[in-house]
Amino acid sequence: MTQAPRELTVGVGAGGLATADMVLNIGPQHPATHGVLRLRITLDGERVLKAEPIVGYMHRGAEKLFEVRDYRQILVLANRHDWLSAFSNEIGLVLAVERMLGMDVPERATWTRTLMAELNRVLNHLMFLGSYPLELGAITPIFYAFREREDLQAVMEEISGGRMHYMFNRVGGLRDDLPSGWLGRVEATIAQVRRRLPDLESLIVGNEILHARTRGVGVLDVGVVTSYGVSGPIARASGLDIDLRRDQPYLAYDEVFGADGPGRVVTRTGGDCQARLEVLLEQVHVSLDIAEYCVQRLGSLERGPVNVKLPKVLKVPEGADYVATENPLGMNGYYLVSRGEKTPWRLKLRSASFNNVAVLGELLEGTLLADMVAILGSMFFVVGDIDK
Amino acid sequence: MVDLSWFDVVLRAVIVLVGFLTMPLLVGQTEHKVMAHMQGRLGPMYAGGFHGWAQLIADGVKFTQKEDIVPAAADRGAFRWAPAVALVSYLLALAAVPFSPSMVGADVPGSLLLVLAVSGIGTVGTLMAGWSSGNKYSLIGAMRSAAQLVSYELPLILASASFAMAAGTLSLTGIAHAWTPVWLIWQLPGALVFLVAATAELQRPPFDMPVADSELVMGPYTEYTGLRFAFFLLSEYAGIVVMSLLFAVLYLGGWTGPFDDALGWLWTLLKGFLVAVVIIWMRVSWPRLREDQLQRFAWLGLVPVALLQLAITAVGVVLTA
Numbered sequence: 001m002t003q004a005p006r007e008l009t010v011g012v013g014a015g016g017l018a019t020a021d022m023v024l025n026i027g028p029q030h031p032a033t034h035g036v037l038r039l040r041i042t043l044d045g046e047r048v049l050k051a052e053p054i055v056g057y058m059h060r061g062a063e064k065l066f067e068v069r070d071y072r073q074i075l076v077l078a079n080r081h082d083w084l085s086a087f088s089n090e091i092g093l094v095l096a097v098e099r100m101l102g103m104d105v106p107e108r109a110t111w112t113r114t115l116m117a118e119l120n121r122v123l124n125h126l127m128f129l130g131s132y133p134l135e136l137g138a139i140t141p142i143f144y145a146f147r148e149r150e151d152l153q154a155v156m157e158e159i160s161g162g163r164m165h166y167m168f169n170r171v172g173g174l175r176d177d178l179p180s181g182w183l184g185r186v187e188a189t190i191a192q193v194r195r196r197l198p199d200l201e202s203l204i205v206g207n208e209i210l211h212a213r214t215r216g217v218g219v220l221d222v223g224v225v226t227s228y229g230v231s232g233p234i235a236r237a238s239g240l241d242i243d244l245r246r247d248q249p250y251l252a253y254d255e256v257f258g259a260d261g262p263g264r265v266v267t268r269t270g271g272d273c274q275a276r277l278e279v280l281l282e283q284v285h286v287s288l289d290i291a292e293y294c295v296q297r298l299g300s301l302e303r304g305p306v307n308v309k310l311p312k313v314l315k316v317p318e319g320a321d322y323v324a325t326e327n328p329l330g331m332n333g334y335y336l337v338s339r340g341e342k343t344p345w346r347l348k349l350r351s352a353s354f355n356n357v358a359v360l361g362e363l364l365e366g367t368l369l370a371d372m373v374a375i376l377g378s379m380f381f382v383v384g385d386i387d388k
Numbered sequence: 389m390v391d392l393s394w395f396d397v398v399l400r401a402v403i404v405l406v407g408f409l410t411m412p413l414l415v416g417q418t419e420h421k422v423m424a425h426m427q428g429r430l431g432p433m434y435a436g437g438f439h440g441w442a443q444l445i446a447d448g449v450k451f452t453q454k455e456d457i458v459p460a461a462a463d464r465g466a467f468r469w470a471p472a473v474a475l476v477s478y479l480l481a482l483a484a485v486p487f488s489p490s491m492v493g494a495d496v497p498g499s500l501l502l503v504l505a506v507s508g509i510g511t512v513g514t515l516m517a518g519w520s521s522g523n524k525y526s527l528i529g530a531m532r533s534a535a536q537l538v539s540y541e542l543p544l545i546l547a548s549a550s551f552a553m554a555a556g557t558l559s560l561t562g563i564a565h566a567w568t569p570v571w572l573i574w575q576l577p578g579a580l581v582f583l584v585a586a587t588a589e590l591q592r593p594p595f596d597m598p599v600a601d602s603e604l605v606m607g608p609y610t611e612y613t614g615l616r617f618a619f620f621l622l623s624e625y626a627g628i629v630v631m632s633l634l635f636a637v638l639y640l641g642g643w644t645g646p647f648d649d650a651l652g653w654l655w656t657l658l659k660g661f662l663v664a665v666v667i668i669w670m671r672v673s674w675p676r677l678r679e680d681q682l683q684r685f686a687w688l689g690l691v692p693v694a695l696l697q698l699a700i701t702a703v704g705v706v707l708t709a
Contacts, residue, residue, distance in 0.1 A: 209674050
């Protein structure tokens with residue numbers, strides 16, 4: 001919401017009170033940036049005159065490290081930049097390697113990957129559905145969100161051993177077969193989460209104060225979205241109907257988003273903080289639907305292998321390929337260039353949050369300090385995903 | 389007012405002080421537990437054994453052990469005195485709140501006026517803290533709290549005026565004496581305005597913009613450590629105690645209840661406690677408003693309703709006189 005700065009003259013006499021601009025550093029250590037993002041903002045009273053995101057405090061040189069590790073080791077690194085979408089991060093990389101190798105992945109592995117990717121999406125979105133209201137001063141939603149996360153994490157932990165960095169993908173499939181009875185427990189957990197989700201929703205949806213804080217605040221129009229390469233739920237909240245799961249299907253998404261599948265793309269047209277929050281909330285429901293569908297498909301599949309036997313030294317043939325996946329926070333792409341060695345020659349990472357926070361400079365000008373936090377939180381970013 | 393011997397004065401002062409030091413702890417512990425259960429967790433469980441009853445005492449001990457830091461850029465005098473200003477104002481206010489006709493620290497004729505006046509001073513402590521800290525977040529927090537003061541003080545006083553007018557006295561004891569169950573209906577709008585404005589005065593959610601942790605770290609209290617910080621926390625809870633009791637006395641009839649000859653003070657306490665739980669409840673369920681939204685709400689919502697209430701009360705008083 002850009003408004004012309006209002007001239008405020010206080011007092012009588014010679015020209016009112018002079019006001020001076022104040023430069024305020026939000027971050028790198030600040031409770032609202034959940035990580036080490038820094039914003040340098042110029043304030044006139046509470047109004048933000050200028051805002052500049054300064055990134056790089058968490059740069060870990062991931063892309064350079066990719067170049068000196070073999071493909072099994074890279075997977076460990078690749079799942080870390082966006083620590084809330086670890087499983088989805090793994091998928092993009094293994095898909096790129098598999099495609100360059102021309103490898104066929106067993107169907108059972110593909111469906112399990114799809115299932116876990118969607119559970120990961122729910123986990124990610126629940127995190128933001130809890131933390132965003134917290135930034136607006138509501139302290140309860142995060143406890144409800146984490147209760148659901150805990151149950152979902154339990155099934156993820158059971159299959160992979162990890163609660164955050166699953167490391168369950170391998171080139172050619174998955175690490176292990178599904179534990180016995182796991183699918184039933186996933187189904188029960190999904191049902192449980194679905195049953196308790198209204199608790200969380202009732203605190204977020206329809207709350208007048210939350211509406212007052214988010215409606216019409218931080219409106220992002222489609223033009224800005226496309227020019228900055230914003231993607232994911234944030235782009236869809238501005239009305240950009242794009243979702244790689246449907247538009248460029250990978251894994252089992254062509255069936256999921258097909259005529260009979262449960263998949264659908266959630267969009268809104270408002271482009272404000274409220275629209276972004278609503279997209280996130282509805283995507284949780286869609287992802288739960290998809291996950292349930294995957295469970296049923298997996299149940300009807302014949303038992304079979306979940307991976308492919310790999311050579312001792314895995315070398316990717318010479319060439320280049322780009323694989324982008326629809327991660328929870330947006331498009332996540334890997335550009336893999338190989339010279340036929342056991343390490344990539346170059347592995348470029350396109351992460352969603354980097355582009356998504358770049359628009360902050362445009363969005364924040366002219367807003368109030370309190371809205372700044374509302375907008376910042378609604379960009380749903382992970383600092384590791386920005387800085388890599 | 390009856391003449392008091394110096395012994396009586398000291399005794400009353402000591403009792404008020406003891407009440408002032410224990411009731412905020414009770415509210416604080418209630419907040420810990422009530423909030424925890426509303427959020428599906430346990431809250432403190434270990435300190436003291438039974439359901440963590442001693443948690444706040446343990447917190448207090450911890451606070452006293454912390455180093456007392458005054459930032460180099462701070463205005464030393466104002467910085468050091470700010471917590472005292474915030475705290476003492478509510479102590480003075482508590483002294484004038486009656487628990488039963490006979491149980492009141494200082495029964496002054498215009499006690500409603502006194503309570504409202506001194507509890508407003510608490511905000512000055514916040515302002516002093518924000519200004520003197522030499523910290524930009526503190527300064528913004530102080531500005532917000534000043535802006536907030538302007539917007540809620542008027543509806544608060546207008547709503548209180550309605551109660552005073554209905555009772556025909558400015559004395560809290562007199563107002564509670566004049567109370568009848570009919571008040572619950574015809575003073576309802578004023579009571580709601582009072583509750584909202586009181587929450588804003590206390591800087592409690594949804595009106596906690598001055599301390600908004602996700603925006604201003606801790607607002608005016610950002611630079612405080614140890615005991616001085618604890619004093620600010622204590623003054624917040626003391627504020628809840630004072631405002632809840634005031635609400636109970638003004639609108640809920642104070643000590644009126646079964647066996648109120650002997651148990652009057654208990655009724656006042658229970659009613660006040662109930663209001664405190666409502667204030668805690670608001671914190672659990674609502675996000676924070678924006679400063680300008682509060683201003684808008686105060687001037688376009690609370691003030692007209694309070695004026696309307698005042699008119700209703702005036703008509704009521706004239707008709708029944």
